[in-house]
Structure formats: structure tokens, C-alpha cells
Amino acid sequence: MKKIISVFLLFTFIALSGFGCKEQPVPYKTSLEIWGLFDNSHEYSKIFQSYRETHPFVTDVSYRKLADETTYKRDLINSLAEGVGPDIFMIHNTWLPEFKNKIVPVPANLISEIEFKDNFVDVVVDDFYVDNKIYGVPLSVDSLALYYNKDIFNAAGIVDPPKTWAEVDEITQRLTQIDHYGNIEQSAIALGTYENINRSTDILTLMMMQLGAEMSDRNSEMATFDEPISINGVVRSPAKDALEYYTAFAKASQPIYTWNRLMHNSIDDFYEGDTAMMLNYAYNYEVVKAKNAKLNFGVSEVPQFSLDQIGGQINYANYWVFVVSKNKEEKVTKEGLRITNDMRTSEAWQFLKALTFPTDEPMTFHNVVNNQLFSLKFENDLTELYLKVGDKPAARKDLIKKQLQDIKLKPFATGNLIARSWYQKNSKDIEKVIGEVMIRDVHLGRSSVSEAIKLAANRIARLMQ
Numbered sequence: 001m002k003k004i005i006s007v008f009l010l011f012t013f014i015a016l017s018g019f020g021c022k023e024q025p026v027p028y029k030t031s032l033e034i035w036g037l038f039d040n041s042h043e044y045s046k047i048f049q050s051y052r053e054t055h056p057f058v059t060d061v062s063y064r065k066l067a068d069e070t071t072y073k074r075d076l077i078n079s080l081a082e083g084v085g086p087d088i089f090m091i092h093n094t095w096l097p098e099f100k101n102k103i104v105p106v107p108a109n110l111i112s113e114i115e116f117k118d119n120f121v122d123v124v125v126d127d128f129y130v131d132n133k134i135y136g137v138p139l140s141v142d143s144l145a146l147y148y149n150k151d152i153f154n155a156a157g158i159v160d161p162p163k164t165w166a167e168v169d170e171i172t173q174r175l176t177q178i179d180h181y182g183n184i185e186q187s188a189i190a191l192g193t194y195e196n197i198n199r200s201t202d203i204l205t206l207m208m209m210q211l212g213a214e215m216s217d218r219n220s221e222m223a224t225f226d227e228p229i230s231i232n233g234v235v236r237s238p239a240k241d242a243l244e245y246y247t248a249f250a251k252a253s254q255p256i257y258t259w260n261r262l263m264h265n266s267i268d269d270f271y272e273g274d275t276a277m278m279l280n281y282a283y284n285y286e287v288v289k290a291k292n293a294k295l296n297f298g299v300s301e302v303p304q305f306s307l308d309q310i311g312g313q314i315n316y317a318n319y320w321v322f323v324v325s326k327n328k329e330e331k332v333t334k335e336g337l338r339i340t341n342d343m344r345t346s347e348a349w350q351f352l353k354a355l356t357f358p359t360d361e362p363m364t365f366h367n368v369v370n371n372q373l374f375s376l377k378f379e380n381d382l383t384e385l386y387l388k389v390g391d392k393p394a395a396r397k398d399l400i401k402k403q404l405q406d407i408k409l410k411p412f413a414t415g416n417l418i419a420r421s422w423y424q425k426n427s428k429d430i431e432k433v434i435g436e437v438m439i440r441d442v443h444l445g446r447s448s449v450s451e452a453i454k455l456a457a458n459r460i461a462r463l464m465q
Helices: 002-016 045-054 072-082 096-102 113-119 122-128 150-155 165-175 200-210 238-248 266-271 282-291 341-356 382-390 397-403 410-417 427-443 449-464
Strands: 030-036 058-065 088-092 145-149 184-189 229-231 234-236 275-280 297-301 315-318 320-325 363-366 373-376
Touching: 030 341, 045 058, 045 341, 045 382, 058 341, 072 096, 088 341, 113 397, 122 320, 145 150, 145 410, 165 184, 165 275, 200 238, 200 315, 200 427, 234 238, 238 427, 238 449, 266 275, 266 282, 297 410, 315 410, 320 341, 341 363, 341 382, 382 397, 397 410, 427 449
Parallel strands: 030 058, 030 088, 184 275
Antiparallel strands: 088 320, 145 275, 145 297, 229 234, 363 373
């Protein structure tokens, strides 16, 4: 195979150089280093091998997993400031405002706006096509889905998982079991509180968006979720409606009461078989399986308030993308060639295009020393190699079509097509405000729903500024 590739490259070089009339591509050898947080190096081994064997000027691509989630962002920022960081690294989809001045967007002649929009789901375009530039590319996008216990459903005669929140309400009243002392023996769904529900802030945000809330304004960098909207002449507050609904699941006075702050963590309670439903991401599917291999559960699409709700069907996205660092100490290859930042970032983005875009047709590359073009054909789609190892939902539309036939991935793949996110600054602090000021304080009766929303919006506005 290497001989075939070598011959192919030789003819390509000759064709593109005009049989000696133009400057021949200058050979050189360089390497690329990638930093990430959750992936393990074996998930990239076949990808890196394929790229090294196909690309003539990249000798090595390495991946370093930073194990500590609490210090990952700080370690990145410090290393980038010192010029010793990675060539490529992963950031959360909400981190772009914090890293925008530390990364390099895609060269305009490498990936076009149309190519980007045609290949990736809308949420990726909304998040990373900014100021007419592309700042990051993902391999996978994750979105919320409904996990449900099939045995509990079967015992209650419930055939299908709920598609709307109205159906969730009805099922909740059928499945919740409370003893004579007021203790919840069986919960229908993990909703209503903050600390013991995994990704509770994402779930509340999903509800606000489904009810029509615009969470923020990128131009003014202001939180806007507290603003009312008019539906058919009726003025409503999506944030108020969502917060009242969400916390009702943890209020003993409500007919849908099914959860409280004394329960186990939502994932634990679900795999232990004491909770019938929970909302969660695809990355927790294997967590549930590992903790209880005998649990008979399924996954369905996330419920909507109605099938014709304002803004259409909406899910919430949570994902990571690859970006290219702007500055790094220049290095000199064994051949004595100085690899400048422009050369390094060009090679990094060429690698990311091969990694995340379809490779069914030959892909055009360029020699960064003298800008000579050449074509490479990969045997495998590198994105598919990655997704198959981790069994993860796709970010690319063409691969989502394939995953719609996969019983495990279909709910997440479908969710990715309607997933949304929102512009944030200091996303970790914003999440804490939503969780503590809105969910926890309302649940504990420390403030009214209206007061909590107003206070949270003000605090988030200050964080955004």
C-alpha cells in the first residue's frame, strides 16, 4: 500500500509542478501534539497511523490526556502563555469566548463556509462560525435523551416512552410510589433538584429553550433569558414557566412530586432500579451498563412540550471541539528546517480537516514550505474510525444518517439534528448561578421563582461582561 501511495504522490507532484517547470515541493518532517481531557490515546491509534502512512510531511501525531478535569482549563492557559502548549487541543463548546484570542481560525482557502455548514449539524455552526471565521471542528456532538427502565414500564403496562412533557406528567403519577411515611420508594423521573441530578442545569436550560427563551445575546454579551415573549398575543415568561415546572417534580404538594434532595444521585438511582426515567447524555450510557449490566433499559428522544411548540423541536448540546493554538515556540527539524507558527498552524488545520471531514474523495493539501499543492487519498474515513471505537454520536450530517439505523445511537443522533446551545462567558460560574440561585433556592423556598430568575439574570450579566 505504501508503494501505491508513493507512486500516487510522485505523479501528483509531477502533475502539479508542471513536469519541472515549477518549483518542486520541498520535503520536510514535522510532528503534531494534541491535548484532550476524556478520550484515551487508543481511540486515536488507528487514525494517527493512517495519517502518518498517508501524509509525507508529518512524521508523528501524538495525543496527551490531561486527567484532571478541574485543572484542565488552567493548565491549557498556562502552557499556551508560556509557548509550550499543544499544537491542537480540545475545548468545550461553551469556551470559545475565553480562548478566542489564543487560537487560530481555519485558513480561508482550506475550509469554506458552505463546506462547513453542509457537513456539520447546526449547533456546531452556530457555536464556531463567528465573524465569518471557523474556529473549531468536532468529531462528535452529544445531546440529551430520555433513559427509561423497561421493566418498570412493562410492569405498569406502559408500552412506549413519553414523547411530550404532558405524557411525562401522566406517567409520573402512575409510576411514583410513596409509602405511609412520605418516603419515595420508587421515583418516576429524576427532576426537580440541583445537586443530586446529573446535568440538572442543562435540563432546566433545555426546558427554557423549548418554551421559547433566548438565553443570551452574543452582540451585547447580555443574559436575556429573563425577558418575556408574546405567543398569540399572550405575554409569557419562558424562564418562569420552565423553573416552576422543573421544581414541581420535587415539591410534595404537587401531583407530579417524585423526587427530593435526599435521593441518591440520579445516575445511581437509575442503575439501582429505583428510578424509572432520567435525562442524560450518550457518554453516560456505558456508565449505566458498567454499573448494572443486568438493567433492562432503553433510550428515547428527549420529550418536548408539544409537537408544534414555539421554535420547533429543541434539544440541548454538550460537546468538545478541536482548535489550533496561536503561538508556540518555534522548532527546528532534524533536517535543519525551522517550523514557523504559520507552518505549524497550517499543518495542524490540514490534519483536522482530514480528521473531521469526509475522506471518500482525494483531499487537497499543500506543502507549507513553498505552498505547492498535492492530493492524498485515505483508505478510511478517520471520523468513522474514531466514532466506532467509542460508539459516540456523530457531529457530521452524513454519519448521522447512518446512526439513525443504530438502536443505541439513534436518539442521540436525532437529538443532534435539533440541538442548540447558547453564548456564554465563564460557563462554569454561569452553571453554578443557574443551579444555586434558580434551582436550589426555589426548591428550598429561599426565594420565589420570579425573584430567583431576576437575580440569576443579573449575576450572569455581570459574568458575561
